[in-house]
Amino acid sequence: MAGILKFCQGLPRLNFNTGDYLLAEGIKSKMVFILIEGQVEVVKDNFQINKVSQPGSIFGEMSVLLNIPHMANVKALTDTSVYVIEDGSDFLKSNSEITFYLAKILAQRLNGVTSYLMDIKNQFKGSDDHHSMVDEVLESLVYYNDAEDVELGSDRDKS
Secondary structure (H helix, E strand, C coil), X not given: CHHHHHHCCCCCEEEECCCCEEECCCCCCCCEEEEEECCEEEEECCEEEEEEXXXXXXXXXXXXXXXXXXXXXXXXCCCEEEEEECCHHXXXXXXXXXXXXXXXXXXXXXXXXXXXXXXXXXXXCCCXXXXXXXXXXXXXXXXXXXXXXXXXXXHHHHC
16 A cells, blocks of 8 residues: 555645544545554444554545545544545546556455455355345445446546
8 A cells, every 4th residue: 555655745744643533424524644654543333443554545535435424433543644635536536546546445445345245145145134135235336336426537628
């Protein structure tokens, strides 16, 4: 992930103290953060999803891409430095290197979730309990193509 940092030179930096929130669950913002150093925790519904300390890790991208409130809290566990992108949507539309990098990360996440769900499906094959809903989840992940807000083309096409 640290490879993304070479594309961030010139972006503003923000420093957070231990205990500060970078992003708040349920709040909508346009901000995206890219971790330079430090450690944060990602918490959803009071459940810690992950601790992250890898430089180049990205936070806030789902909210920006889907135009929804942040899905989790991101809180500094140590003093933390990040690059900040104030308007993530505009930035991603005009910075293809970072957008492609982000697309690869999201594809890796989707691949991981899909593989995990396939494992669950195989483990509980023939089960009539709640594990049978894995088929529905897999289908919605793999075949979901309703991107109403997607505008195809580039900003150059609009001039």
